[in-house]
Amino acid sequence: MPHEAPKQVQHTQPTVEQFLDFMTRNKMNITAQRRRIAEAFFNYPGHHTLEEFYQHMQTLDPTIGQTTVYRTLKLLCAAGLATEIHFTDTVAHYEIVNAGSHHDHLTCVNCGKIVEVFDREIEQLQKSIAQRYDFTLLGHYHVLYGLCRECRTAQKEEDGELEEQMHSKLATQIK
Numbered sequence: 741m742p743h744e745a746p747k748q749v750q751h752t753q754p755t756v757e758q759f760l761d762f763m764t765r766n767k768m769n770i771t772a773q774r775r776r777i778a779e780a781f782f783n784y785p786g787h788h789t790l791e792e793f794y795q796h797m798q799t800l801d802p803t804i805g806q807t808t809v810y811r812t813l814k815l816l817c818a819a820g821l822a823t824e825i826h827f828t829d830t831v832a833h834y835e836i837v838n839a840g841s842h843h844d845h846l847t848c849v850n851c852g853k854i855v856e857v858f859d860r861e862i863e864q865l866q867k868s869i870a871q872r873y874d875f876t877l878l879g880h881y882h883v884l885y886g887l888c889r890e891c892r893t894a895q896k897e898e899d900g901e902l903e904e905q906m907h908s909k910l911a912t913q914i915k
């Protein structure tokens with residue numbers, strides 16, 4: 741079997757035009773604020789909570805209220821240009837959806853660090869599971885959570901210290 745060269749995937753950033761298109765198609769009002777929020781969101785990659793993104797928005801335009809930011813993020817999700825991710829906490833994070841680029845997430849339950857991961861086998865496996873149960877797959881939601889190396893090391897040190905304290909306490913009690 742010939743070795744398959746990795747395909748060059750085109751990562752296409754969503755554009756404000758796509759959002760405006762979606763709004764027009766659904767007969768929704770395109771306000772200057774919504775347009776500005778969409779623009780800011782597309783220019784601010786990462787995983788942000790509403791609060792975080794709102795704080796960022798405040799630095800660009802302090803006249804925009806949090807409700808408007810929230811509603812626009814929801815509209816961006818409905819348009820398929822943003823996605824809402826729930827990690828271990830109840831707060832949703834918002835992220836840009838780049839066409840042709842899919843990834844899942846590994847997250848640390850202690851410090852909240854987020855690592856983007858992609859595994860061809862898992863992707864394939866999800867497709868075959870859907871097929872096996874006769875589902876047309878529209879998407880999936882996959883978050884792996886655990887402890888990152890830094891938090892694991894810190895926890896071990898803390899446990900070690902606790903143990904040491906207990907040992908010396910016992911030692912003084914015995915004396």
Ligand SMILES: [Zn+2]
Nearest residue numbers: 848851888891
């Ligand atoms: Zn961590």
Ligand SMILES: [Zn+2]
Nearest residue numbers: 835843845856
């Ligand atoms: Zn991500």
